[in-house]
Amino acid sequence: MSIVLYRVDDRLIHGQVTVGWGRALQPDTIILVDDEVASNPWEEKLFQSSAPEPLKVSVWSSDVAVKEVQAVQSSEGVAFLLTRDLKTLVGLIERGVEIPSVNLGGLHFSPDKVQVLPYLSFSKEDIGMLRFLREREIEIDVRDLPTAEKKDVFDLLKAKGLLSH
């Protein structure tokens, strides 16, 4: 299964993912990497019930993802990999998971963050992780939906005075 979308979205599995991206890229599996959901069988079922049939949902802890992602990348089928925050995705990369491109699809505002788009806000820690991705030459794809125009995250940060270079 090839993983065609690595997405950071704090709503996890919802309409934009299953309908917007789902209809465009036709995945057969969504891999949700989330320690909190993976540790709670009821929550796991809850998220699985949110995906329209015949879409399958696998819920993995980060530990499982580190072991399994590579096998998934080289098997048949099409999958999305979703995390609720940058920290989880960057954690996988730090532990050796190769990820070519990160889609930033939803990090909603809270008082400790600066908003750069209606659906995208960053904490200081997030900005550090964006630099980490840039240093590793991992593409950062800012789009809530596949039909949206791609934006450069560093231009957005500079426009808010959050980054000087």
Added chain:
Amino acid sequence: MIGAVIVSHGVLANAALEVLSQISGEQKGIVAISNTGRDLKQMEEDLREAIDRLKGHDGVIVFSDLHGGSYSLICKRLLREREGLVLMTGYNLPLLIEFTFYRNRPLGELVPILEEKAKKGIKVFRQVKE
């Protein structure tokens, strides 16, 4: 009297509530909330708060625009802990209008009526060739 929370992506829920008051007259005990700009945890707080505002009703129906959307997921979580709460997904205007007329019925009677009215509210017309 049954209370209602209409939830949606974007402006749909607020618009639905506004249209509803134009058709059925002004309604008390119906709250509309949107997902715009909110993450999952914030949406859960919003939904809990909306349901709490309807305390004193004989039950609450959450009308969600889409099964698979975040509010539907969150509401399923709340169903575990709250009595007198029902989630109905994929609402339409016929359903909401019927709710305003039947909401004085007990929840157990009301929900099957609404389900039927919502489904019958969709009608298809085609060109008639003479």
